[in-house]
Amino acid sequence: MNQEKSKIIKEYFPQARFSEPLSKHCTFRIGGPAEAFIEIDDLSEQNQENLVNLTKYLQKSKIPYIIIGGGSNVLFHDKGFKGTVIKITAKTLKFTKTNLEADAGAILQNILKEASKRGFYNLQPFIGIPGTLGGAIYGNAGANGLEIKDILKEAIIFNPRLSLIYKATPETLKFKYRHSNLKETKEIVLKATLNLSKAAKHKALAKKLSAKRTQTQPYGLSAGSFFKNPDPDPTKPKLKAGYLIDQCGLKGRQIGQAKISEKHANFIQNAGTLKNPATQKDVIRLADLAKKEVRRKFKIDLKEEVQIIPHKPKKSM
Numbered sequence: 636m637n638q639e640k641s642k643i644i645k646e647y648f649p650q651a652r653f654s655e656p657l658s659k660h661c662t663f664r665i666g667g668p669a670e671a672f673i674e675i676d677d678l679s680e681q682n683q684e685n686l687v688n689l690t691k692y693l694q695k696s697k698i699p700y701i702i703i704g705g706g707s708n709v710l711f712h713d714k715g716f717k718g719t720v721i722k723i724t725a726k727t728l729k730f731t732k733t734n735l736e737a738d739a740g741a742i743l744q745n746i747l748k749e750a751s752k753r754g755f756y757n758l759q760p761f762i763g764i765p766g767t768l769g770g771a772i773y774g775n776a777g778a779n780g781l782e783i784k785d786i787l788k789e790a791i792i793f794n795p796r797l798s799l800i801y802k803a804t805p806e807t808l809k810f811k812y813r814h815s816n817l818k819e820t821k822e823i824v825l826k827a828t829l830n831l832s833k834a835a836k837h838k839a840l841a842k843k844l845s846a847k848r849t850q851t852q853p854y855g856l857s858a859g860s861f862f863k864n865p866d867p868d869p870t871k872p873k874l875k876a877g878y879l880i881d882q883c884g885l886k887g888r889q890i891g892q893a894k895i896s897e898k899h900a901n902f903i904q905n906a907g908t909l910k911n912p913a914t915q916k917d918v919i920r921l922a923d924l925a926k927k928e929v930r931r932k933f934k935i936d937l938k939e940e941v942q943i944i945p946h947k948p949k950k951s952m
């Protein structure tokens with residue numbers, strides 16, 4: 636990125652950094668540098684206006700950009716990102732009697748902690764899901780029978796194409812299993828309001844669910860489940876992606892430093908070291924192998940849950 640462009644980006648967000656290693660900003664610990672990297676830790680009206688103007692500038696200058704939160708569902712490219720990465724870390728929480736208004740950068744597990752301190756336990760099924768509220772809304776994150784869509788009251792969304800900030804309801808976000816229409820519209824979650832309740836039954840559940848996670852999921856560097864579970868065929872038993880990969884005998888299979896977990900076959904791990912990590916290429920080759928074997932054995936096409944970020948996107952993601 637030339638000096639003039641860097642200078643303009645800094646005019647909107649003086650905290651912008653350049654050549655920032657993306658491996659530091661994702662749970663996979665994979666990825667080269669972002670040309671420009673902006674952390675937004677405050678969603679004041681002024682900063683929202685700066686974000687509107689920054690994205691206008693980036694679009695006009697054809698500089699690709701992406702938004703990230705906790706980086707727990709992304710796989711960056713080994714050469715990094717040729718463009719601007721905007722990381723939303725603003726995390727203000729405001730509790731009312733029955734709701735929580737939170738910034739998109741609020742860490743989901745911190746929300747659970749703060750809500751339960753106040754006696755609200757209905758979010759406890761999410762125990763152990765890393766990342767931010769914004770990322771969870773984008774992918775309709777869920778666990779143990781609860782999805783974000785079930786507790787979302789409304790969200791403040793920024794549409795960069797129209798330079799428009801508006802209030803969206805769960806209906807307008809068109810949630811499905813691990814999907815919202817933000818994946819198509821490329822809009823940005825700024826804030827959200829969640830419905831809270833004092834569902835005490837979940838209080839006792841939390842410990843059990845947390846233990847279940849520790850038992851079934853591996854430690855180490857990953858982005859959680861790599862593939863979505865296939866759409867259930869009503870005429871057949873429900874088959875999970877991990878089961879299908881396991882049945883293909885792929886647990887423990889390694890390409891480069893990328894490895895299919897021995898504990899949970901839907902987890903691809905970066906089994907390397909800081910100096911010699913897995914590469915995006917290793918992970919994709921291993922994922923392609925899993926897809927090929929599952930297709931051959933079960934005639935099922937697995938689809939990635941993890942967002943694979945290219946080095947040079949064709950358009951802003």
Ligand SMILES: Cc1cc2nc3c(=O)[nH]c(=O)nc-3n(C[C@H](O)[C@H](O)[C@H](O)COP(=O)(O)OP(=O)(O)OC[C@H]3O[C@@H](n4cnc5c(N)ncnc54)[C@H](O)[C@@H]3O)c2cc1C
Pocket residue numbers: 662701702703704705706707708709723739740763764765766767768769770771772773774775776777778817822823824825857858859860942952
């Ligand atoms: C060990 C482990 C366990 C996991 N378990 C679960 C689980 O049980 N259930 C589950 O659903 N997921 C799980 N995940 C996946 C991941 O934690 C979730 O998808 C999470 O919601 C991602 O949030 P994030 O902030 O890290 O998003 P990121 O990884 O930063 O981003 C993911 C996607 O969301 C978009 N995005 C992020 N913030 C915003 C925003 N403010 N506005 C618009 N788009 C945005 C990004 O552009 C990107 O495409 C797990 C991951 C790990 C590592």
